[in-house]
Amino acid sequence: MTLSNYSYWQIFQLLIVPAFIATMKMLLIASVFSTLIGFVLGVLIVVTEKGGLYQNVVINRILDFFINTIRSFPFIILLISIIPFTRLIVGTSIGETAALVPLTVACSPFMARIFQNSFKEVDPALIEAAKSFGASKPQIIFRVMLKESVPSIISGLCLAIINLLGCTAMAGAVGAGGLGATALTYGYQNFNMKIMYSICVILIVLVAIIQYFGDWIYRKLK
Amino acid sequence: MIEIKNLKKVWEDGVPVLKDINLTIEDGDIYALVGRSGAGKSTLLRCINGLTSYQDGSLKVDGKEIKEFKENDLREFRRHVGMIFQHFSLLERETVYENVALPMKCWKYSKSEIDTKVKSLLELVGLSDKINVRPRTLSGGQKQRVAIARALTMDPKFILCDEATSALDPKTTNSILDLLMEINKKMGITVIIVTHQMEVVRKACNKACILEDGKISDVGSVKDIFIRQPKSLQRLLGxxxxxxxxxxxxxxxxxxxxxxxxxxxxxxxxxxxxxxxxxxxxxxxxxxxxxxxxxxxxxxxxxxxxxxxxxxxxxxxxxxxxxxxxxxx
The missing domain is CATH 3.30.70.260 (ACT domain)
Structure with missing residues (x-):
């Protein structure tokens, strides 16, 4: 049986819809985890900076090195090279769940930099003002730094999520499925133009929606 | 009362910023610390509420040595010392109400207490009608009024003003100074003003200290300094x-x-x-x-x-x- 026995609508239902769901699942779960991890890393790297709230040069250097190291891997290489780690965490190295680990690992440092840059934009005079009325360090982080940088964080997150969407396309390499993998196997390797371009259109729309949503929230909050 | 004796401070790179400062600020004063940029006046001001430390000498506020405060004691101490800044330092994303309420929220006051205090302070600074707007829509003078209201939330004994009028036009400067003078008189709050504007000293302050290159070159009542016209004053007036x-x-x-x-x-x-x-x-x-x-x-x-x-x-x-x-x- 070849693909030509199926109507486009059947192909859409059987191949593209599940692929779309798989991609969305990976995207959402990996976004949530990497935002959380990125937030913690971002806060840590900012507060340990020289002149930061909890200045600690050693921790700062280690974090910086760690983030740079992970970010220097192209995603496809990272995906494969951390297979033992993936197996340790989720017990398998194949499928959607297995793809979540490298996706989170790849996206967290990116998120960390986004948080770091957003926090750095907060006027130091504001932090000084908060100190002047006796705010505690955690209060300064959450009530001043985080609060003031929310719009900038939102637009950064938007960037990171779109970047993450690109990464999910490569998750097919560990059998995770999703839009990217479908486009490759059915569209490219099977020369099925319809599937190929349908997925392209879906991706374009998806990115546009994410970006539009991000911009909308940004404008709302700013 | 603030007593400063032989205060010395050196930056991390070894550059001295305060060299042997001796100064007494009495309760109820409106005290000016004047000098050109880089004279160390803002640094001296920050020593008073512990935003920056000093290496040598003593700085006592009501008999307590600032250097000896542990972190939590210092936070507690800062409740009694309000501070306002040149660029107002307000949260741009919060309303005027939230900005003024922030110190009290950090100190976990009850909602009703915060509400009463914030509203009465905004009335005092004349911004009751701006309660729910964002600082972005306010003029510089109005922003500084919000900052003053914020500095007053915890009934401070002192208010430190770091070039608080330097970014304002002369008319607005006068109105801010009138407000500070009113606060000084009505609430008995000691006001310490760091500035390079002699008009500010002349209008609002009763005592002044001229700082030059980390040292005090003249100190006394403002009237006396203006009549004596010491060289340091002339240099300052340029x-x-x-x-x-x-x-x-x-x-x-x-x-x-x-x-x-x-x-x-x-x-x-x-x-x-x-x-x-x-x-x-x-x-x-x-x-x-x-x-x-x-x-x-x-x-x-x-x-x-x-x-x-x-x-x-x-x-x-x-x-x-x-x-x-x-x-x-």
Missing amino acids: EDEKNLPSTGHNIQIAHMMDSAKDGEIFGNMAMELGTVFPIISGNIQNYQGEEMGVFTMNVPDEHFENAIRYLDNHGFKWMEITPSCSEEE
Whole structure:
């Protein structure tokens, strides 16, 4: 049986819809985890900076090195090279769940930099003002730094999520499925133009929606 | 009361910023720390509420040494010291209400307490109608009023002003100073003003300390400093001495206008000495409602002794200024 026995609508239902769901699942779960991890890393790297709230040069250097190291891997290489780690965490190295680990690992440092840059934009005079009325360090982080940088964080997150969407396309390499993998196997390797371009259109729309949503929230909050 | 003794501070890179500062600020003062940029005045101000540390000497606020505070004690202490800044330092994303409420929220006051306090303070600073707007839509003067309300939330004993009027136009500056003076008078809050604007010192402060290069070069009541016209003050005012005539003696007289009318000094002097001296420069400054005149006249060598005798006999404070005055150390 070849693909030509199926109507486009059947192909859409059987191949593209599940692929779309798989991609969305990976995207959402990996976004949530990497935002959380990125937030913690971002806060840590900012507060340990020289002149930061909890200045600690050693921790700062280690974090910086760690983030740079992970970010220097192209995603496809990272995906494969951390297979033992993936197996340790989720017990398998194949499928959607297995793809979540490298996706989170790849996206967290990116998120960390986004948080770091957003926090750095907060006027130091504001932090000084908060100190002047006796705010505690955690209060300064959450009530001043985080609060003031929310719009900038939102637009950064938007960037990171779109970047993450690109990464999910490569998750097919560990059998995770999703839009990217479908486009490759059915569209490219099977020369099925319809599937190929349908997925392209879906991706374009998806990115546009994410970006539009991000911009909308940004404008709302700013 | 703030007592500063032999205070010294060196930056991390070894550059000294405060060199042996001795100063006493009494309760109820409006005290000016004046100086050019880089003189160390803002750093000195930050030593008072522990935003920056000092290496040597002592700084006691109501008998307590700031350097010895542990972190939590320091936070507790800062509740009693409000501070306002040159660029207002308000949260741009929060409303005026939230900005003023923030210190009380950090100290976990009850909602109703916060509400009453914030509303009464906003009324005091005249911004009750702006309660729910974002600072972005406010003018500079209004933003500083919000900052003042925020600084007052926890009933401080002191308010530190770091160049609080430097980013404002003269009229707004005056209105902010009026507000600070009102707070000083009504609430008995000691106000410490760091500024480089002499108008601010003249209008609002009763005492002043002139800082130059990390050292105190003059200290005293503002009236006294303006009458004495010490060189440090002249350097600060940046008066252009280059236009002074190079012949004869240039004599500067500063006096309060209630003690003599300017026309009378020069008129009487001319009559008594039988000659008229040209006035090179003169201005009348307003010092907290009183007028003070500062005049410079050129006296030829042959009349110099008579002229100073006349001035001394009539109790005028005078000083000779030379064209190179501003370059001298």
